[in-house]
Amino acid sequence: MTDKxxxxxxxxxxxxxxxxxxxxxxxxxxxxxxxxxxxIYDEIFQQSEVQHILVRHEQGAGHAAEGYARSTGKPxxxxxTSGPGATNMVTPLTDALMDSIPLVCISxxxxxxxxxxxxxxxxDTVGITRPCTKHNWLVRDVNDLAKVLHEAFYVxxxxxxxxxxxxxxxxxxxxxxxxxxxxxxxxHRSYAPRVxxxxxxxxxxxxxxxxxxxxxxxxxxxxxxxxxxATKLLRELVEVTGFPITSTLMGLGAYPASGKNWLGMLxxxxxxxxxxxxxxxxxxxxxxxxFDDRITGRVDAFSPGSKKIHIDIDPSSINxxxxxxxxxxxxxxxxxxxxxxxxxxxxxxxxxxxxxxQIAQWRARNSLYYRKSNDVILPQHxxxxxxxxxxxxxxxxxxxxxxxxxxxxxxxxxxxxxxxMTSGGLxxxxxxxxxxVGVQVAHPDSLVIxxxxxxxxxxxxxxxxxxxxxxxxxxIFILNNQYMGMVRQWQQLLHGNRLSHSYxxxxxxxxxLAEAYGGVGIxxxxxxxxxxxxxxxxSVKRPVxxxxxxxxxxxxxxxxxxxxxxxxxxxxxxANDEATAKAFAGGKALV
Amino acid sequence: MNQPASxxxxxxxxxxxxxxxxxxxVQNEPGVLARVIGLFSGRGYNIESLTVSETExxxxxxxxxxxxxxxxxxxxxxxxxxxxxxxxxxxxxxTQTKRSIERELAMVKVRGQGEHRVEALRLADAFRAxxxxxTTESFVFEITGNTDKINQYIDLMRPLGLVxxxxxxxxxxxxxxxxx
Numbered sequence: 001m002t003d004k005x006x007x008x009x010x011x012x013x014x015x016x017x018x019x020x021x022x023x024x025x026x027x028x029x030x031x032x033x034x035x036x037x038x039x040i041y042d043e044i045f046q047q048s049e050v051q052h053i054l055v056r057h058e059q060g061a062g063h064a065a066e067g068y069a070r071s072t073g074k075p076x077x078x079x080x081t082s083g084p085g086a087t088n089m090v091t092p093l094t095d096a097l098m099d100s101i102p103l104v105c106i107s108x109x110x111x112x113x114x115x116x117x118x119x120x121x122x123x124d125t126v127g128i129t130r131p132c133t134k135h136n137w138l139v140r141d142v143n144d145l146a147k148v149l150h151e152a153f154y155v156x157x158x159x160x161x162x163x164x165x166x167x168x169x170x171x172x173x174x175x176x177x178x179x180x181x182x183x184x185x186x187x188h189r190s191y192a193p194r195v196x197x198x199x200x201x202x203x204x205x206x207x208x209x210x211x212x213x214x215x216x217x218x219x220x221x222x223x224x225x226x227x228x229x230a231t232k233l234l235r236e237l238v239e240v241t242g243f244p245i246t247s248t249l250m251g252l253g254a255y256p257a258s259g260k261n262w263l264g265m266l267x268x269x270x271x272x273x274x275x276x277x278x279x280x281x282x283x284x285x286x287x288x289x290x291f292d293d294r295i296t297g298r299v300d301a302f303s304p305g306s307k308k309i310h311i312d313i314d315p316s317s318i319n320x321x322x323x324x325x326x327x328x329x330x331x332x333x334x335x336x337x338x339x340x341x342x343x344x345x346x347x348x349x350x351x352x353x354x355x356x357x358q359i360a361q362w363r364a365r366n367s368l369y370y371r372k373s374n375d376v377i378l379p380q381h382x383x384x385x386x387x388x389x390x391x392x393x394x395x396x397x398x399x400x401x402x403x404x405x406x407x408x409x410x411x412x413x414x415x416x417x418x419x420x421m422t423s424g425g426l427x428x429x430x431x432x433x434x435x436x437v438g439v440q441v442a443h444p445d446s447l448v449i450x451x452x453x454x455x456x457x458x459x460x461x462x463x464x465x466x467x468x469x470x471x472x473x474x475x476i477f478i479l480n481n482q483y484m485g486m487v488r489q490w491q492q493l494l495h496g497n498r499l500s501h502s503y504x505x506x507x508x509x510x511x512x513l514a515e516a517y518g519g520v521g522i523x524x525x526x527x528x529x530x531x532x533x534x535x536x537x538x539s540v541k542r543p544v545x546x547x548x549x550x551x552x553x554x555x556x557x558x559x560x561x562x563x564x565x566x567x568x569x570x571x572x573x574x575a576n577d578e579a580t581a582k583a584f585a586g587g588k589a590l591v
Numbered sequence: 592m593n594q595p596a597s598x599x600x601x602x603x604x605x606x607x608x609x610x611x612x613x614x615x616x617v618q619n620e621p622g623v624l625a626r627v628i629g630l631f632s633g634r635g636y637n638i639e640s641l642t643v644s645e646t647e648x649x650x651x652x653x654x655x656x657x658x659x660x661x662x663x664x665x666x667x668x669x670x671x672x673x674x675x676x677x678x679x680x681x682x683x684x685x686t687q688t689k690r691s692i693e694r695e696l697a698m699v700k701v702r703g704q705g706e707h708r709v710e711a712l713r714l715a716d717a718f719r720a721x722x723x724x725x726t727t728e729s730f731v732f733e734i735t736g737n738t739d740k741i742n743q744y745i746d747l748m749r750p751l752g753l754v755x756x757x758x759x760x761x762x763x764x765x766x767x768x769x770x771x
Contacts (some may be wrong), residue, residue, distance in 0.1 A: 130626060131633050135677040138621070155677060190618055190680040293599060315670035319664060562599065 009180060013142045014039035014173040017106060020149040022049050023181055026077050028068065028441050029053070030061035033123060034081025036108030039173035053441055053470060056462035058085050060434035061132045062092020063460065066101045067435030068442045071396055073227060075102040075156050076438065082108045083121030086167070087128060091428060094132040096163035098425025099250060100225055103154040103163035105133075111171040112140055120269045125167045127315040134162030140169065142177035150186040150357030159193025160314040161225055184535035193313060197328040197335035205285070205309045205326045205500035206342040212283035214355045215243045218266065221424070222288020222312060223332050231335030234287065235259075237340055242352060244359055248289045249409055250424045257413030263359070264368075267295040268560050269406040272367035272569055273359055278303050280358070285311045288332040291321040294424070301565035311335050367558040368410055369572050377527050379404065379479045379550040383411040383451065386477060389534045394446045395419065396434040400456030401427045403485035403556045408451040430459025433476060437463055440472040447475070448540060454480040454507055464517040467543040475537050475544045481552045482507060489555045494562075514545035523547040594734040606662035610639065611686040612648045612693055612763050613670065614771055618678035619645050626676055636661060636669050640695075640738070652680070656744060658738075658761050685763045693763045698740045702729040703732035703752030711751045718744050729754070737761075 011019065017040050021029065030053045033041045044052050055061040065076025080089050086107045096103040110119040126138045135155050137148045144190050145168065152164045180311045208438040217238060223230045231254050238245050238261050245255050246263040255262055264271035266278055275297075278284065284306045289295070291310075296302045299321060308324040310317070311332055318327040328335050370380045383404075397412060398421040399405040405422055421439060421532060423431035432450040440448040450457075457478055467474050511521030520540050524533040524547070537544050557572040592657075604669075617623050624643055631638050639657040657668060666684070674682045685691035699720070701711050711730060715722065720734035734744055738761060745756055765771060 126622060130622070131629055160675075188618060188677050189676045215640070314671075314675060316668060316675055318671070320668055323664070 010176060011179055011180050012039065012043075012174060013139075013145050013168060013175050014043045015111060015150065016142070016145050016179045017168065017173070017178070018043045018047060018050060019179055020146060020153075021077065024049055024150075024153045025074070029077040029079055029245070030055055030064040030068070030441075031079030032058050032061055032085060033083065034083075034085050036082035036106065036110060036170050037079060037085075037106075037173075039081065039170065040106070040108070040168075041320040043189045048406075049315070052079070053437070053466065055434065055437070055466050057460065058088035059091050059430070060437070060460055060463040060466065062089050062103070063095070063428070063431050063434035064106070064438030064463070064466075065103055065105075065365045066092060066096050066099075066431070066440030067398055067421045069096075069101050069103060069438075070435070071418050071439040072442045073418060075104050075153060078103065078105045080105065080107050081121065081589040082110055083123050085121075086123060086125040090128060090132055091426075092304040093129055093163045093165065095423050095426040095428045095431065097132050097134065097557065099423065100161050100221060101163065102161035104152050104156050105163065105165040107165060107167050108173070109138065109167045109335075110167040112169045113171070115169065119399045125165070129165045132163070133165050134160075136165040137465070138167045138169075139172055140173050143177040144502060145172065145178045147186045150182040153182070154187050155191065159191075160222075172215040187414065194329050195313075195331045195334055197330035197338055199338070201326055201328045202335065202338045202342060202486040205328060206339055206346055208283045208307050208309060208326065209241065209243075209285065209339075209343060210346045210348045210350055212243075212350050213352065214280060214358075215241070215285070216263075216277045216281040216283075216499065217243050217245040217285045217287065217348065218278065218289055219245060219254050219287045220248040220289025223251055223254040224288075226288065226313075226332040228417070230254075230288075230331075230336060233336035233340060233389045235332060237336055237343075240340065240343065241350065243285075244277055244356070246270070246277065248292070248295055248424070249422060251289060251407060251537045252420045252458055253325070253414035258415060263276075265409050267292075268297070269410065269556055269558065270556055271364050271410075272571060273362040275560065275566040275569055276362045277359055281306045284308045285323070286312075287336065289313065290317045293321065296321060297560045297568075298563055298565045304567070329585070332384065333540065365571060367569070367571050370554075372527075373551070374527060376551045377524065377530055377548060379407050379481065379554055380411050381527065382477075382479055382530065382548050383407050384552055385530050386449070386451070386534055389531065390447060390449070393538075394443075396421065396439045396443060396448045397518075398422065398434075398439060398448070398450045400450070400459075401429045402453045402456055403481075403489065404451055404456075404479040406486075406556045407479070428454040429453075433457060433460045433474075434463045434466075436474040437466050437470075437472055440467070440474050441470070444472075448473075449477050452476050452478045453485060454482060454510075455484040455504060456479055458508070461513070464514070464519055464543060464545070468518040470529070471542075473541045473543055475546060477537070477546045478510060478548055479550050480510070480547050481505070481550050481554070483552060486556070492555070510545045510547035517543070519543035519545060521545050521547065523549065525549045606664065608660045608662060609666060609683055610658065610660045610688075611666050612691065612761060613657045613659065613673070614683045614685055614763055615655040615657065615673055616680040616771060617655060617676075618654050618680070619651040620678055623653065623678050624655070626678070627657075627673065630672055630676070631657075631659070631669075633694050634668075634672065636665065640760040642762050656676055660690070675735050681771055683765070685765065688765060689759065690766045692766060693737050693761050694735055695738055695741055695761050696733065696735045696760055697756055697758040698723070699734060699745060699748055700729060700754040701748050701752050702754045704728055707751045711748065712745050714744070714747050714751075720744065728765045
């Protein structure tokens with residue numbers, strides 16, 4: 001007969017939470033205290049294995065956890081209180097769901113007897129977060145807590161990764177129950193994501209690849225989520241086949257930008273060669289991407305002549321937007337390994353010399369061209385300078401959302417996976433600064449840069465304070481054009497140049513703002529000062545707000561106008577007023 | 592087609608809609624029905640009929656039967672979206688198997704006197720509907736059958752003094768010895 005008072009697994013719910021974090025190898029969490037999580041904060045105070053980073057707003061905790069997860073491959077953890085704490089998490093949870101980021105959020109809840117009573121700081125957290133999590137739980141009994149926490153980590157990190165939320169009422173945090181370490185039976189029997197690809201489908205795919213004349217590999221964030229092995233195999237597949245490869249925004253870095261088969265990013269602001277290759281190919285191998293609407297352009301004119309192979313761990317991604325010929329459900333790494341094995345055994349090797357010649361012609365159009373200036377900094381030039389200055393360093397890049405994000409994707413060359421943190425699916429302005437905080441926590445000695453816009457950065461600017469408190473030397477590189485650039489670009493292209501509320505009349509003085517937070521502010525106006533200022537930014541071992549004043553009216557090209565196909569891109573040299581008006585003519589008729 | 596000024600491509604879908612009956616086996620836990628319904632409303636799918644009840648108490652299993660309409664691509668999406676939910680064990684498209692039986696139960700209240708009463712009883716007999724409540728001026732009929740049969744019966748009761756109808760929604764099961 002065991003004496004329960006001496007059983008080490010007897011503990012309070014709050015203690016179980018900290019214990020479970022430790023058991024899952026969590027070393028850092030991001031959070032904000034409040035009434036309904038005080039027992040958990042009390043436990044955090046009395047231990048040293050889990051470091052807690054105090055953010056300034058719960059949304060910051062969520063994005064920081066996302067940045068942490070994206071840059072490490074481990075789950076990010078956020079801890080928030082009930083009511084507003086939980087509702088402030090809705091944006092990062094949705095962001096993580098869209099971009100398949102493993103996130104575990106623990107939220108406090110009012111005591112069980114008050115649930116449904118409109119108690120102070122009560123909200124229906126599981127109801128609100130149900131559509132923005134992969135799964136969520138309300139734990140009403142302390143003896144279910146260990147099981148739920150272990151399942152939460154399992155669900156977040158397996159299959160298609162995603163955010164989960166565990167809502168823990170305050171009385172459950174106080175109550176004493178029995179903890180157990182993670183075990184297999186913690187997980188729903190109904191949850192069994194498929195990992196291994198179907199052998200027949202893999203043979204079909206290889207047969208298509210081997211006989212291709214105009215092939216393309218289109219890879220996405222799934223390759224990065226799958227882990228380092230998938231990246232290695234993808235690179236090997238490109239090497240062995242000699243095929244051209246493009247990638248989605250989320251997939252940048254899986255294949256190195258310096259690689260000879262690299263076409264650049266595809267989609268709305270992708271390169272001409274990537275989009276033309278997609279449009280004219282005869283065999284498309286989509287690995288861990290989901291034919292998102294920013295990628296496909298007009299769906300009924302999307303790559304009309306190709307056989308499409310789609311590798312995805314989520315069966316619901318298959319045939320959602322684009323009908324494919326050979327779907328293979330399973331883990332990218334696993335399936336790429338099988339494809340390589342079968343392909344190597346295949347005697348026939350595709351001859352694609354003519355295809356590469358065609359691609360060379362498209363490349364020669366130099367679709368990322370922009371006019372440099374000696375008087376004013378072009379945003380593209382700023383990103384290129386930043387890239388040159390950080391090349392070869394141990395660098396991580398996060399972004400906000402808008403023109404600067406697209407320029408970063410176009411002009412910053414990523415050589416490795418997990419180095420690029422951006423809000424792709426949800427398009428969350430305000431993601432980059434807190435994400436940089438999370439990345440820097442995970443990689444204290446690395447150079448972490450948030451490429452930002454002047455509008456986006458103000459959405460979560462308060463996290464500068466977090467960076468200063470924890471001595472996280474993040475660099476916020478603001479392409480300041482005083483506009484919500486992407487909004488303005490669309491207003492110029494589609495709404496008769498009526499710039500409705502896309503100009504920020506009263507921007508803060510970012511240098512003073514940085515100093516007010518206890519960071520360092522740098523401002524540059526002239527192209528000739530840019531490189532020196534970037535060097536200064538890199539050498540400062542404190543958080544920096546870098547106010548890079550750029551050409552205010554520069555727009556982001558090339559671009560697929562809405563309702564157009566991949567082969568109807570608007571290139572920068574064509575983007576004069578007349579051609580732009582014509583490209584968007586279909587739209588204008590209906591304005 | 593001219594596109595309106597939009598950041599999104601607006602697609603014309605011409606595929607005809609199909610009606611499918613889906614059987615969904617789920618873990619019976621708090622919120623599971625909300626998850627399923629939320630999926631349908633959140634993604635803009637249709638629910639024509641929804642029936643849910645615990646079917647295996649010891650294993651905490653419930654069976655949800657959903658009748659839905661959509662293009663073939665949407666129906667396929669619905670099945671995959673359901674299947675990837677954590678508490679969902681299995682999704683079977685009963686329409687696709689072509690080997691299923693579908694039944695619905697309705698209680699139909701009819702108010703009337705004289706010849707209308709007699710006619711209502713006569714039709715009830717023809718449709719094998721049972722009288723489960725009666726007053727001197729009303730009947731409540733219980734009728735079981737597929738959706739078409741029940742619709743037809745209700746249409747016939749309308750001129751005879753139909754007051755109200757309560758329907759269970761469709762339950763479906765596969766023919767033959769195998770379970771889902």
